[in-house]
Amino acid sequence: MTRKLFAGQRVRALRTARGLSQTRMASDLGISISYLNLIERDQRPLSAAFLLKLAGAYDLDLRALADGETSEAAEALVKIFTDPRLIGIDVPRAELRDLAARQPSIAQALIRLAETAPAQDAPPESPLTQVLALLEGCGNHFPEIDSAAEVLADELRLSGGDLGAAVVDRLRARHSLAVRVMPMDVLSTSLRRLDLHARQLQLSESLDAASRSFAAAVQLALIELKPQIEAAAGALPTPLARRAGVQALAKYAAAAILMPYGRFLAACEATGYDVELLQARFGRGLEQIAHRLTTLGRPGARGVPFFLVRIDRAGTISKRFAPFSPSPLPRPGQSGCALWNLHGAFAAPGQMQRQLVELEDGHRFLTLARTVRTTAGPWGSQPPIFAIGIGAEARHAASLAWSAGLDLSGPAVPIGPGCVACHRADCRQRGLPPASAHLAFDEHIRGLTPFRFTKD
Incomplete structure (x- = not known):
């Protein structure tokens, strides 16, 4: 069953940001004022027809009203409620997701309070972290x-x-x-x-x-x-x-x-985002093409939204672009999921590998992974080698040439954004418990992993 989308707060924020009255917006959309009022009060879900009218009237990217912001806010709330000072106050994740979806202003207020609270002995934020925040905040598009x-x-x-x-x-x-x-x-x-x-x-x-x-x-x-x-x-x-x-x-x-925007986007759409053809057409390396794919966010001329990550053999992330949420990418400083074939790319250097993966919340992604060598070296030396991973939500698969032959409705590999952020209790690859889990210990039971925990 398709989940109904209630986003009244975001519709109201869109209206007020543009200086529109309810009467004016209702007129623009060809709906009644009372219906718009019900939507803004979350007493009516956003229908597909309403979303199309909204996008047409205001040149709006519908992803702004989808689950990305809500999921990101919900995860931020989960992190807040794992603070040791709140031990004994168990708030289920479902309630936090509901708060983020139905009361986004309250959710953002809580998040801001947590972010601005004075931290004891907290190291200063590094310049690279600040740059990453800028890139992600702008959707990696300037x-x-x-x-x-x-x-x-x-x-x-x-x-x-x-x-x-x-x-x-x-x-x-x-x-x-x-x-x-x-x-x-x-x-x-x-x-x-x-x-x-x-x-x-x-x-x-x-x-x-x-x-x-x-x-x-x-x-x-x-x-x-x-x-x-x-x-x-x-x-x-x-x-x-x-x-x-x-x-x-x-x-x-x-x-x-x-790779000028218009020419590159046209080539992407003509080739089905075939990264190897794009390399040949523009004379670029895989990493350059992959990076450019994450920047196609021009209003009115958006490409398929991609994420990008680069890791070394130890799993250390040296490049990360996630211009949308959710994604399977771990946060900086965390390890990724060993079940994602990005980590297996080193076993087959130079070979492109594709994989259909699914997160714990049901979001599916079609991904590509391959190793790259950054520079040559003198004979006998070992040049640096990294693995590049890119991907897009499976709902965009029809636009991707590399989805050919895949059963997109069939089983997908269950992965997560690293053990500390994943709550799959039956994952035999798990190496650490989730950071927000309530752990349980029983000397009489040894499960599939050494960790027993509850999600909420």
Whole structure:
């Protein structure tokens, strides 16, 4: 049975944010004022017809009214109620989900109180954490950077079809910067170095062709798109975080130059988001294509929403983009799920692996995973190797070429965002109990795992 969607608070927030009266919104949507009033008071669910009218009238992304924000708020409330100071006050997760859905303002007030409460001996938030919060808060989409990069890419195409070569030519002709590939024994500790005295952008010979042109595009972005990059990074709270933000957004801008939004989205839709075809068409590496897939959030021209994660053999996350919620990605600093084939990609280097997975709440995702090597090295050395995982909700599978032959209604691999955030009691792979669980111990029973716990 399909669960009814009650989102009166969010409809009211949308109306007030646009300065509309109930009379005006009802007129815009072609419904009665009394019906709109019932919706805002959660006495009527949001019907499909109402949602379509809402999206058409206000160019609204319907995901803003779906479960993403509610699920994220519910998880934040669960974390709050695991505080040791609240031991003995057992609030079921179902009640917290209901609070997040029906009273989002109260939920957000509780979350803000918890976030702003003085923490004892809490380490300061790192600049990288602050940058990640900015990226996720903006849905990993920065329209001013994308628009400026698209204009720049159109100018570059006038000099030829190869954007990578055009970037190098523009650095030389307009900015008097020559791009030079340096031997590893000369550039032994860097992959990219700007030498302003020699007017050179020096790149390590260990970089492949796609990485070299990307590094050149980063430098061009830092020169010609600096105002847009600094404006976006200006939202970060500390000088060090803003410097880290400029570095991260320069890479975003470089991808937007080499894979301009309109052309890239059109290619995605034409190929069914076939990542290997997109690599060939744009001359990019898998990681660059995967990263670009997470940025397609332009209003009126959105792509399929993807998440991205990069891990090493130990499961350490070095890159994470989750522009929507829920997702199977663990939070930074936590370990992921061993049942997700992302962690098995190292056993078959270079082979693309797909998997249909399902979270505890029933959300399904179609995922791809493959290893990548970041740089070459001298003979006999072991270059760094990582695994890249991307995925989208299974409801988007019809748009994905790599869903062919899969029974999307059949069994899916049950996974979670890591043991500490997963409540599957029957998972034999479990290594830790959930952080919010009520543990029970009985010397007479040994279950499938050493941990016995209740969800609520």
